[in-house]
Amino acid sequence: EDKVVQSPLSLVVHEGDTVTLNCSYEVTNFRSLLWYKQEKKAPTFLFMLTSSGIEKKSGRLSSILDKKELFSILNITATQTGDSAVYLCAVARAGGTSYGKLTFGQGTILTVHP
Amino acid sequence: NAGVTQTPKFQVLKTGQSMTLQCAQDMNHEYMSWYRQDPGMGLRLIHYSVGAGITDQGEVPNGYNVSRSTTEDFPLRLLSAAPSQTSVYFCASSYSLGANGLDGYTFGSGTRLTVV
Numbered sequence: 181e182d183k184v185v186q187s188p189l190s191l192v193v194h195e196g197d198t199v200t201l202n203c204s205y206e207v208t209n210f211r212s213l214l215w216y217k218q219e220k221k222a223p224t225f226l227f228m229l230t231s232s233g234i235e236k237k238s239g240r241l242s243s244i245l246d247k248k249e250l251f252s253i254l255n256i257t258a259t260q261t262g263d264s265a266v267y268l269c270a271v272a273r274a275g276g277t278s279y280g281k282l283t284f285g286q287g288t289i290l291t292v293h294p
Numbered sequence: 295n296a297g298v299t300q301t302p303k304f305q306v307l308k309t310g311q312s313m314t315l316q317c318a319q320d321m322n323h324e325y326m327s328w329y330r331q332d333p334g335m336g337l338r339l340i341h342y343s344v345g346a347g348i349t350d351q352g353e354v355p356n357g358y359n360v361s362r363s364t365t366e367d368f369p370l371r372l373l374s375a376a377p378s379q380t381s382v383y384f385c386a387s388s389y390s391l392g393a394n395g396l397d398g399y400t401f402g403s404g405t406r407l408t409v410v
Contacts, residue, residue: 184336214399222384222401223337268336281352282327282399284336 182207186269186285194293197259201288203269204251211274213245213252214282218266226254259292266290296320300385300402307375307409315370315405317385325388326368327352327399328360330381337384343368375409382406 183206193199205213212230216223227236229245229252236243240259245252256263266289270282301316319326327342329352339352343362357379359371368387372379386399 186336189334221403224401225399270337281339281342282337283339283353284329286334286336 182271182273182283184269184271184283184285186267186288188288189286190289190291192291192293193259195260197292198255198257199259199290201254201256201267201269201290202251203253203285205269205271205283205285206250207271207273207283209274210247211272214270214272215243215252215254216268216270218268218287219264223268256290259290261292261294264290264292298385298387298400298402300383300405302405303403305405305407307372307407309375309377309409311375313372313375315372315383315385315407317368317370317402318366319368319387319400320366321387321389321400322365323387323389323400324365325399326362327386328358328368328370329384329386330354330379331384331404332381340370340383372407377409380407380409 185204187202212228214228215226217226227243234245240257243254266287268287269285272282298319324345328340329337331337338354340358341352341360343349346362346365349360349362362368383405385402388399
């Protein structure tokens, strides 16, 4: 059974702080790891990391994938109140009909105070 | 493009009633999935489809049926609603990037279902 564990489960910081969110995984036939941001409604896609792309950056957000140790981190620098959200990590399998399956972690609730 | 459209946005059912949650996408995506989200549990996969006519079970399929007669539509049927099915339901779709797996799934805006 695939397993994705995120830590911490919740985090409270002040604007300007840097945060690191963790995601460890166990999955059969790993294909990719995805990060999502969820505010009030649907999750929105942030990054996808694969064997051929183990580091991604977009503005103040960056993410790395360690395929050997089976984890990923999501860094947010100079946090803003608009970064307050639930951050979800998910892994995708490869092969056959498993191709479309994503397994999600529990999420990290990030609260950024002014 | 409308993206992924889910209807209804809110629904209250009585125990034992049946209903269908609708999901449609206009992006010609091959892959479509249904997830439920409960507090503290992230998103859990109910059913998914890798193309028209092909569906498979996810992590929590009991009490739900799906079909995929067209590329665009992937309805989720609750056969006999139970209070344990009170949740927020998300439909998602994606296309394949071949060797790099899936693009990030695009999610619908969700259906909040309450079973009393």
